[in-house]
Amino acid sequence: MRGEVISVDSFSGDGLITGEDGGRYTFSASSIRAALRIGDKVDFVGTDGVATDIIALTSQPSAAPAGGYGYAAPAATGAYDFKTAMFQFEGRLRRSHFWITWAILFVAGIVLGFIPILGTLIGLALLWPQTAMQVKRLHDMGRTGWWVLAPYGANLVMIIVTFATMFGTIAMNAEALENEDPAAIMALFGSFGLVALIFVVINLGWLLWLGIADSQPGRNKYGPNPKNPVDDTANTFA
Template sequence: MRGEILTYDDGPGAGLISGDDGQRYSFARSDLQQLKPVYSGMKVDFVPADGVATQVIVLAHQPAGPLPPSGYTPGVAGSGASFDWRTLFLDANGRIGQKDYWIGVAILFVAGLVLGWLPLIGTLVSIASIYFGVCVASKRLHDMGRSGWLAAIPYGVMAAAVVLSAMAVFGGVMSAAAYGDGFGTLASVGGIAGLWGLAVLINLGFVIWLGVTAGQPGDNLYGPPPRALANF
């Protein structure tokens, strides 16, 4: 069957084809029969199977509409030097692939380390950067077909750790005052250490979960498959 590529992102290696029969078919990088860049508008020939395009062959025809800028192919890493950081960090809508997610996480992690050396300005910027992290996580969740509100989980865990730590300190102080020894204080310190260790593990697991879970191959409630934001 003949068709036209609607979207393709080389990050997750997934795309969408509009067939001549009016149906849409998802396809993966492994279904491509040629080692060449692909982008929206390209004409292809493929074998449909239960809503999936297999044995996809890119035809020699030019894609419909204007060609992409020279040296740059949307959705294909390594075809140009561009980085849409505004969409990655300032927009909570839409979808991003695993590659863009890890790039965003790495940038925020390094920025956090640098900001830690700046007493006042670093603290203020770190608070503002919470929004950047929510935008990155939200779009990754959308790509997985899940609500972006789940991006609040790490911050909820940390808030709970702060509240429980304060309660543990208060309990330790009251115990020390009641019994006249430091056992209560020592117990509260151990409880706080265990609590924060658990919080860190939960948040780390959340970050890894977002990074290793593949996105949905076709359109979902949050839009079409994502294009590459970091094209290098």
């Protein structure tokens, strides 16, 4: 049977074909001999809504149909897409797009932080895109997105250490603090400052690691290399 590709997932390689019989058939990346694009004419075997043994007849990339089936694969240049970068946890995110997303969220957090109450709520909402971009950056390095919990765990430990250190210092220097002994006060702030410094180092180190570490070459289990997704997918299925 002959048909036309109307949807291709740029990450998995799966897609959808409309057949000459008017039916729609799903296909997996393992069923194609070369990467397909929206608009390609194909010959295939269709059984129970699934297309197999797919052979591309022509290659005519086009925009997604007006009915809204699927979407076109990202451009080979890897153009920045803020919706994908900020709101999706699937796939990979290249370093430059990570820093663009981080800068947008950083500025938004500062500006919105001046709005009473609403700014706090929006700040909490920004945790979603912040986590999404970190998960995809981890994917790009070939690591599971669960690593994103590491800095949260470290921060929790540092908060516990901070309070423990402060209470310990207060307990050991209670009398001196009551008498406003400068040495005791400096010891209290000194212990707090050391913990705060470690806190900053951990979070800054995490940010720099995510933003500087190189991508895993080629396609991995999370998708094609975001620097050139179309060519990478083509090489994978060629």
